[in-house]
Structures are given as C-alpha cells and as structure tokens.
Amino acid sequence: MSQFDNVSVLKKANVYFDGKCVSHTVLLADGTRKSVGVILPATLTFNTAAPEVMELLGGRCRVRLAGESAWKDYTGGQSFSVPGNSSFDIEVTEAVDYVCHFG
Numbered sequence: 896m897s898q899f900d901n902v903s904v905l906k907k908a909n910v911y912f913d914g915k916c917v918s919h920t921v922l923l924a925d926g927t928r929k930s931v932g933v934i935l936p937a938t939l940t941f942n943t944a945a946p947e948v949m950e951l952l953g954g955r956c957r958v959r960l961a962g963e964s965a966w967k968d969y970t971g972g973q974s975f976s977v978p979g980n981s982s983f984d985i986e987v988t989e990a991v992d993y994v995c996h997f998g
Contacts, residue, residue: 899923912939918995927998934991942982945997950974954991959984 905920909930916939918932934956949958953971960975961982969975971992977983985991 899929911941912937915939929997930995932993932995934985934987934993936987936990938984938986940982940984941977943977943979946979947977948974948996949977950994950996952992952994954987954993955989956985956987956991958986 899921901924903922905922909918909920909932910916914935915937916932916934918930921929921931923929934954951969951971951973955968955970957966957968958975959966960977966984966986967975975983
C-alpha cells in the first residue's frame with residue numbers, strides 16, 4: 896500500500912535523539928496506530944512497549960535485536976519485527992524512511 900486513506904495525523908512531531916529520528920503518529924479509522932518518519936544516519940537504541948513491525952520504505956541500516964549478538968542488514972522494501980517490552984539497536988548508514996506498525 897502506497898498511502899493511508901481516511902486517517903487522522905497528530906500534528907505534533909515525535910522527535911527523538913536530538914532530531915536524529917522524527918515521526919508523526921497516524922491513526923486509522925479502525926483505531927490502528929502507526930508512525931511515519933525518518934531516521935538520519937546514527938547509531939541508536941529504541942525501546943518498545945508494544946510489538947512493532949518496522950517497514951523500511953527507503954534507506955539503508957543494520958539492526959540488532961535485544962539479546963542477539965549479530966547485526967542484520969536492511970534496505971528499503973524490507974521490514975523487521977521487534978517484540979513488545981524489548982529493544983533494538985539500529986545503525987543507519989543512509990537516511991531511513993519508515994512506517995512503524997504497532998501491535
């Protein structure tokens with residue numbers, strides 16, 4: 896799907912890591928919550944409350960899930976899943992354009 900129809904977008908941006916990650920929350924008609932954003936080149940650690948699927952629309956990064964020692968490479972068109980109440984390290988080498996699907 897290339898767009899979300901019939902949604903509400905929260906106007907206030909979610910700004911993390913001194914602006915290295917900026918997103919906006921999107922609320923779908925069925926109550927589903929997503930965020931749409933960009934992560935600039937950096938190495939960051941994100942904590943999760945709910946399970947997440949990170950869908951990369953563009954860019955290049957590598958990810959290491961909590962409890963794992965190996966990094967895995969991702970590019971636009973790929974996605975990765977993160978359990979709830981967990982974390983992941985991400986090393987962005989080319990700005991990542993993403994959609995985060997919660998739940």
